[in-house]
Amino acid sequence: MSHLPLRSVMRRFWDLVGGGVSVAEAGAVCGVSAVQAGRWVAASGGLRPEFPVPGPRRRPRLSVVEREEIAAGVVVGESINSMARRLGRSPSTVMREIANNGGGKGSVGRYRRRYRIGAGQRGNEAVMRYRASLAQQRSEQRARRARGGKLAGDPVLRELVQQRLSLRHSPEQIAGWLRAEFPDRPEMRVSHETIYKALYVQGRGELRRELATALRTGRAVRKPRRSGESRSSRAKFAGMVPISDRPAEAEDRAVAGHWEGDLIIGKDQASQIGTLVERSTGFVMLLHLPHDRTAATVAEAMIAKMSQLPAQLRRSLTWDQGSEMAHHARISMATDLEIYFCDPHSPWQRGSNENINGLLRQYFPKGQDLSIFPADYLDWVANQLNTRPRKRYNYRTPAQVLDQLLSNPDNPVASTP
Numbered sequence: 001m002s003h004l005p006l007r008s009v010m011r012r013f014w015d016l017v018g019g020g021v022s023v024a025e026a027g028a029v030c031g032v033s034a035v036q037a038g039r040w041v042a043a044s045g046g047l048r049p050e051f052p053v054p055g056p057r058r059r060p061r062l063s064v065v066e067r068e069e070i071a072a073g074v075v076v077g078e079s080i081n082s083m084a085r086r087l088g089r090s091p092s093t094v095m096r097e098i099a100n101n102g103g104g105k106g107s108v109g110r111y112r113r114r115y116r117i118g119a120g121q122r123g124n125e126a127v128m129r130y131r132a133s134l135a136q137q138r139s140e141q142r143a144r145r146a147r148g149g150k151l152a153g154d155p156v157l158r159e160l161v162q163q164r165l166s167l168r169h170s171p172e173q174i175a176g177w178l179r180a181e182f183p184d185r186p187e188m189r190v191s192h193e194t195i196y197k198a199l200y201v202q203g204r205g206e207l208r209r210e211l212a213t214a215l216r217t218g219r220a221v222r223k224p225r226r227s228g229e230s231r232s233s234r235a236k237f238a239g240m241v242p243i244s245d246r247p248a249e250a251e252d253r254a255v256a257g258h259w260e261g262d263l264i265i266g267k268d269q270a271s272q273i274g275t276l277v278e279r280s281t282g283f284v285m286l287l288h289l290p291h292d293r294t295a296a297t298v299a300e301a302m303i304a305k306m307s308q309l310p311a312q313l314r315r316s317l318t319w320d321q322g323s324e325m326a327h328h329a330r331i332s333m334a335t336d337l338e339i340y341f342c343d344p345h346s347p348w349q350r351g352s353n354e355n356i357n358g359l360l361r362q363y364f365p366k367g368q369d370l371s372i373f374p375a376d377y378l379d380w381v382a383n384q385l386n387t388r389p390r391k392r393y394n395y396r397t398p399a400q401v402l403d404q405l406l407s408n409p410d411n412p413v414a415s416t417p
Helices: 003-018 023-030 034-043 064-076 080-087 091-101 107-114 121-129 132-144 155-166 171-181 192-200 209-214 295-306 328-335 347-360 375-386 398-407
Strands: 258-265 272-278 284-289 316-319 338-341
Touching: 003 023, 003 034, 023 034, 064 080, 064 091, 064 132, 080 091, 091 132, 155 171, 155 192, 171 192, 258 347, 272 295, 272 347, 284 295, 284 375, 295 328, 316 347, 328 338, 347 375, 375 398
Parallel strands: 258 316, 316 338
Antiparallel strands: 258 272, 272 284
């Protein structure tokens, strides 16, 4: 297979993977084996390669024969334009060849000045500066030399990125924070893709490899999105109000005080932690549920946690149709909180909560016993998330956004009695 068809096949393969198709299925569609598809993913570190825009194909590098022709031209004092015509190359190609692999910086200028007055002995001096074999050797060494990325060449920027990764900030959050923190210093900016490559791609040596475990997934290779999995049906109970009745102000996140909630489950389905996320600010609170997740236990923890908030931050709560919310009427009465329930098998209706649950897995990995974590550790983890810069808030933190809303008397959150 030629390089051009192979590139088009690979581009099609990565388009499918980026759209959520599994690696094996994308390989089958493109006519390559699952083994070959896996090799492509491993070789790129799980990142989609950058495919150049199709255009005129570049001429190959100068060959040894062409370099010998250039050396012969230098001996007799042939002009650069004449050598270029004879080789069928651009004059700039010949100029760069003499400058890069000949006598060093300024060699082209010196060569031109010498041959304004003729060849002879000066030509012999010039050919000593440009030899075909030495030029070929220099070119091959330059082609093999590893090219470091931006982080490799800037220790200050690299250290800042490593500090933020150690705080479990995502590459996208770090890139946005750098733009906000150094608006007038473009040299202090780096894209999130550059950070991912510095972590994932073997041999770059730009960031410590162990920092990959600080990413949300904890993986050293990106994993394609899976298709939706079936979930067991949830129990329904009396008095539940559907999400379709939730007020519009909660839907558009215009007013703070509307929450989303869920449980993350530990090893063998035997332990749990309750999660609460405020939709407008992204502020997080965690419920300590070390023993069980019965409706009575969840209601007690919910009432205790929500009662810590001012009344203007207790407007509504959206949950799925899990049996742990069977005492929703008790929670609503004790906290003056309207409770709404998602449609079955519709996790996107609690998008903020689903995102936070993913972030929490950095601190509470799947398959771990969650009952071992004390309440003060849960508060510490919540504080970590609440002081993490978020893209949707122009890289301010949820704590900063909430504080600004509460301190502004013109804001509906602060003025609501």
